[in-house]
Amino acid sequence: MRMYDIIKKKRDGGELSAEEINFFIRGVTDGSIPDYQISALLMAVYFRDMTVRETSDLTFAIRDSGARLDFSAIHGVRVDKHSTGGVGDKTSLVVAPIVASFGVKVAKMSGRGLGHTGGTVDKLESIPGFRTTLSEEDFIRQVNEIGLAIVGQSKQFAPADKKLYALRDVTATVDSMPLIASSIMGKKLAADDDCIVLDVKTGSGSFMKSVEDSKKLAGLMVDIGKRAGKKMVALITNMDRPLGHAIGNALEVVEAVETLRGNGPEDFTGVCLTLASYMLSLAGMGTPDEARTLAQRAIEDGSALEKLKQTVAAQGGDANCIAHPETFQKAKYAHAVVSGEEGYIGKVNTEAYGLAALALGAGRNRVEDAIDPGAGILLEKKTGDFVRKGETLATLYSDRPATFAEAEKILRAATTIEATMPEDEPLVYDIIA
Ligand code: URA
Numbered sequence: 001m002r003m004y005d006i007i008k009k010k011r012d013g014g015e016l017s018a019e020e021i022n023f024f025i026r027g028v029t030d031g032s033i034p035d036y037q038i039s040a041l042l043m044a045v046y047f048r049d050m051t052v053r054e055t056s057d058l059t060f061a062i063r064d065s066g067a068r069l070d071f072s073a074i075h076g077v078r079v080d081k082h083s084t085g086g087v088g089d090k091t092s093l094v095v096a097p098i099v100a101s102f103g104v105k106v107a108k109m110s111g112r113g114l115g116h117t118g119g120t121v122d123k124l125e126s127i128p129g130f131r132t133t134l135s136e137e138d139f140i141r142q143v144n145e146i147g148l149a150i151v152g153q154s155k156q157f158a159p160a161d162k163k164l165y166a167l168r169d170v171t172a173t174v175d176s177m178p179l180i181a182s183s184i185m186g187k188k189l190a191a192d193d194d195c196i197v198l199d200v201k202t203g204s205g206s207f208m209k210s211v212e213d214s215k216k217l218a219g220l221m222v223d224i225g226k227r228a229g230k231k232m233v234a235l236i237t238n239m240d241r242p243l244g245h246a247i248g249n250a251l252e253v254v255e256a257v258e259t260l261r262g263n264g265p266e267d268f269t270g271v272c273l274t275l276a277s278y279m280l281s282l283a284g285m286g287t288p289d290e291a292r293t294l295a296q297r298a299i300e301d302g303s304a305l306e307k308l309k310q311t312v313a314a315q316g317g318d319a320n321c322i323a324h325p326e327t328f329q330k331a332k333y334a335h336a337v338v339s340g341e342e343g344y345i346g347k348v349n350t351e352a353y354g355l356a357a358l359a360l361g362a363g364r365n366r367v368e369d370a371i372d373p374g375a376g377i378l379l380e381k382k383t384g385d386f387v388r389k390g391e392t393l394a395t396l397y398s399d400r401p402a403t404f405a406e407a408e409k410i411l412r413a414a415t416t417i418e419a420t421m422p423e424d425e426p427l428v429y430d431i432i433a
Contacts, residue, residue: 003027003037010044018057025061029160035167042164042173050178056224058178062186063228065160071107071192073140077283078105081275082188083199084180084217085117086206087354088242091199092120092150093256094264094272095279097307100147101298104283107143108150109157109191113363113371114169116205116354118252121152122363126250126373128329130317146310158187175207181220188225195231195282198222199275202429203240205350211236211429218432233278236429237271241383242353244268248362248376248397254325260305269299270427278431331360331374331397335404339387343417348383352414356407360398372399377411384422 001023010016016024024041027033050058071078079099083089096106110120110132121132132152134142142149155162161183168174168183188196198221201207202214218234225232244265246255259269273295280291298304305322313319321328357363361372375398381387393415396407 003033003041007037007040007044010041010048013048015051016054021054021057022061025058025065025160028163029065038164039167039171039173042168042171042176042179045178046173046176052220052223055178055181055220056227058182059185059189059224060228062158062160062164062182063189065186066158066190067154067156068190069136069157069192071140074105074107074143076103076105077195078107078193079195079197079279079283080106080108080188080191080193081197081199081279082184084184084201084207086201086239086243087116087118087350087357088244088247088252088268089118089201089239090120090123090244090246090252090256091268091272091275093123093253093308094259094304095276096148096150097260097311098272098276098295098298098304099279099283100311101303101307102280102285102294103147104280104285105143106148107139107191107193108148109153109187110150111153116351116358116363118247118249118354118363120150122371123249123252124150124317126253126329127312127317127321130312131315134315142314146307146314148307148311149315150311153187158190161186177213177217177220180207181217181224185221185224189228189230193230195279196225197275197278197282198232198234199271200234200236201239202236203238203350204348205239205242205354215430215432218430222432231282232433233282234432235274235278236432238425238427238429239350240425241267241348242350242379243271245379245382246376247353247357247379248360248374249371250328250330250373251376251378251397253321254328257305257308257322257325260299260308262299267427274428329374331372331376332399333397333401333404335396335401335408336392337394337396337408337411339381339389339391339393339417341417342387342389343419344421345381345383345385345387346416346418346422348416349414352410353377356396356410356414359407359410360396360403361400375399377407384424386421387417
């Protein structure tokens, strides 16, 4: 088999066989296919698309490119949740403890932020002492003992995706439906969960900008997960505005803790309750409506917050930060962005909000970049809010005050102020089961 023929077949609109896809992924993993040929095939897939069968085969090949986790030693139903990536998306920090507080097991492998999107691992590492690396044995023991562990993804896990993602990132082939679906599901299926809830973001802060494309992507991933024997649900949720008010690692942990205390922003709390209710429902805890009542109760009676504290303590983190979030490490400098006009906040470019936080030090441009845990943005005004001239739109935080000017410029360009109130948009557009 020759890589040249595989590229040519896809370039001309052909359907690749399972053998050809396996040959490709084997060559990506062992380094025998050069980057230029991998990139050429990625571009051919970008333009020619893949059938559901090809996308499934690509997903399974990515899953099998490295080690697979064995969770059979975990007692009870194992549920995971995965977001396609957004801005201010700290839902895992809230939904995982809610779900685990009912004895459902959450053995979570999370990612780091890249580009404009944040990552759960970076957020957790803003808690002093928190370890996001555990041995497989400790990971499983912790899940059995307290129901929840959250770690970063190990290097042996779906290595083909790591290589493909790095090349997609520099060849303008990230936003391809079969490539996104196989990348996400290849990693998800390498873990050993019974049920998976996907949070497919849609809008200006996500990879899929239209609801229609997001539904298609969600349907594809649900289909692939079911073929692999998983119970699957996908929610299409709004990323045309940041979730909650906080963007940036420590700021988001504080907002997540406030949400578990019952004081969270309405939009963020709503999305968390919906995700948690589908996770609990898939795990056999009743209908989504019944499970939502349970999830709400876990916030009201403090059991979900207690679960987060236990998890932080078990992974070496300072649980005092969770009990007293006001003691959390803060950035050295703050800067208010003030409105120059009066009106309603209209549509915002959410991706640009993520990039403004990145400019402040909350994210990284390259994988090896260091993060400033206290850096980020607290939004005072969001889409639909009324603002007067001179009022604060947002407060920027950074240890590097020289970054304020650029972040402010990005934020202003990404925000519209209008004479009339914009139409309300749903938080959850659809649920695909
Ligand atoms: N997240 C992933 O893991 N892969 C993608 O392709 C997009 C988002």
